[in-house]
Amino acid sequence: MELLDTMLMTPGPVHLDSEVLLAGARQLRHHRTNDFAPIYKECVELLKKFFGTTQHLYLTTSSGTGGMETAVANLFNEGETVLTVQTGVFGVRFTQICEAFRLKPVVLKCEDGKAVTIDQIDEALKKHPEISGITVTFNETSTGICNDIQAIGNFLKDKGKILIVDGVSGLGALPFKMDDWHVDVTVSASQKGFLAPPGVGMVALSDKAWKKVETVKCHGYYFDLKLYKRDQEQAIPAYPWTPAINVMFSLQEALRKIDRIGLDNCIKHYAKLAGGLRAGLKALGLKLFTEEKATSNVLTVFYAPEGIAPKEIVSEMRNKYGILIAGGQEQFAATLLRITTIGAIGERDLLGTIALLEMILKKKGYLKQTGAGINAMMDYFLKHE
């Protein structure tokens, strides 16, 4: 439906509001002058607040994967052993990055739909005492699993390991306290919970992590954090290379907006949207993929009704109605659907989405009549006003 923008309810980049988009259309400002430096500084300061850290934070011109690479490249020397926890595609990605940097990843693959447990980590560490770092996905976009970083951080805090958290899709959308939870490195990016266009990666480090960085000879140049630190500490704080200036304009606008609304209120808003969606899906008899205690409010992952291919639902929703939801990734392509509940979206958008889903499921013969899902969602929203 070309008349309207396709609304992104995918766990990739999220739907943005017009203030943030238009901020990105401002004329360029030179990145090594005081025309730009205050924007850079404000983004770093607000992000530190939203990460829950008072320590180090650097921005890269990259996607979130670039941020993940930055963490690995700076924290480990060739040959070190790293435990990579896999609860989905993005956990696997950390393993692949470690391999590309000639580290020795020890893989901890969790059961489908389940978060990692402390016991599993404990066991791996006992079996491989040489492990010097651990990567964990906070919110796993491919499976909707939210790992308990607070518990993991508390468990690891005196063990001398570096805890690296992929917070790409979780930060800004779920409660996260980097310093209180003893996280050493947190990676994120502009295009999810921080409600800005893609193009800016974020890497925050504890003092402990920074001490490790100083002992590592980074293999690579573009993501060498020592250069980022050097340039951030100049009289005019800057990136070492040319930043994605217009994305930074948008990011500043988005972070100011989050700060004005209050990060906690944004998080509550998403929790309500996700709660309403889950209530609606359950009322339609659809089964959720993720175990309840690890369910994320960023996205809801559920099984398509038997006999209906997820991609049929996705393409009808997009082509006919202008809403983009996602199917499952890789081995889940034929069974799962994913709907995101973060971005510049509200109840109105979720109500429209569940109603459209019902219409499609009725046409495909799964539902005899429409109404159960949308009514359950309305009830939920009314109860949680």
Add this chain to the structure above:
Amino acid sequence: MELLDTMLMTPGPVHLDSEVLLAGARQLRHHRTNDFAPIYKECVELLKKFFGTTQHLYLTTSSGTGGMETAVANLFNEGETVLTVQTGVFGVRFTQICEAFRLKPVVLKCEDGKAVTIDQIDEALKKHPEISGITVTFNETSTGICNDIQAIGNFLKDKGKILIVDGVSGLGALPFKMDDWHVDVTVSASQKGFLAPPGVGMVALSDKAWKKVETVKCHGYYFDLKLYKRDQEQAIPAYPWTPAINVMFSLQEALRKIDRIGLDNCIKHYAKLAGGLRAGLKALGLKLFTEEKATSNVLTVFYAPEGIAPKEIVSEMRNKYGILIAGGQEQFAATLLRITTIGAIGERDLLGTIALLEMILKKKGYLKQTGAGINAMMDYFLKHE
């Protein structure tokens, strides 16, 4: 002067027009759908045309330095010897990237203000027959030197070396024919001659270079071109990671505009602006830094009058009049000035710039009266209509 946008006449990001800026403010489109793929494809096709290649071209979410790193990371295995030609700061950067990847860079440092010669390259190759690749800066932003890539490519064509050209600030602004000139890898970025915001890097490769890539085990993941090739060849062509979607919207708009105007006409326009600027500067008795035969039309580098610090001129021009020109980099900070003549700018902007420069130089006591520079520039423009 806050009333007006500061106009960028720096050799960093260039001044953009409003169509390109506003294109970047469109609502996001998901990067793995047919909403976005045609934009990606069109950018790749137009860039191949402007690079003068029919071979391989990939886009990264990064600055130009990320593109340079991509070239080094994919073309060489640890321990290989690479000749890095230095005609300024960006030549040095290639040496540093090679060091960061544990290669053995052989440095060919050229005289201040002079381009590299074939004899110098020949001599280095004879001395170090183990050299497997050569990096050269096409247009050196720090010194205004334009190296003769055509001659270098012709000289190297049967020697079995990989010629890597940093075309970040030259492409789109100066004549360049990658295939005809036997260049193996050409790097560029969105924010200079391609008239778009920063955030997109570009790496083009010859078939010969790609064959080499296939033998290299890339140290790193984010810039691994094998993954870029895999995803570009999918049914829905894509980046392997999330691209800077809004920068791509702007880039598409800018590339279409260049194509509409005609790349050759853009190049002629910049040549005229640069010619007018040089005529004006000479009429003011100011001395150009770069030897004449290697002078670039992208930017003009000249000595500040003795006794006047470049930074005083730069800051008065910016703070009072809203035009940002640049001082020299590193060892040239106290002597050189740089003015760029590419971007969405015209004669009007150069006329304003030279007149303001005259006013400042009169106030500082270098000029007794104003008029010589602007008159020479007007004459030049009239003669070259």
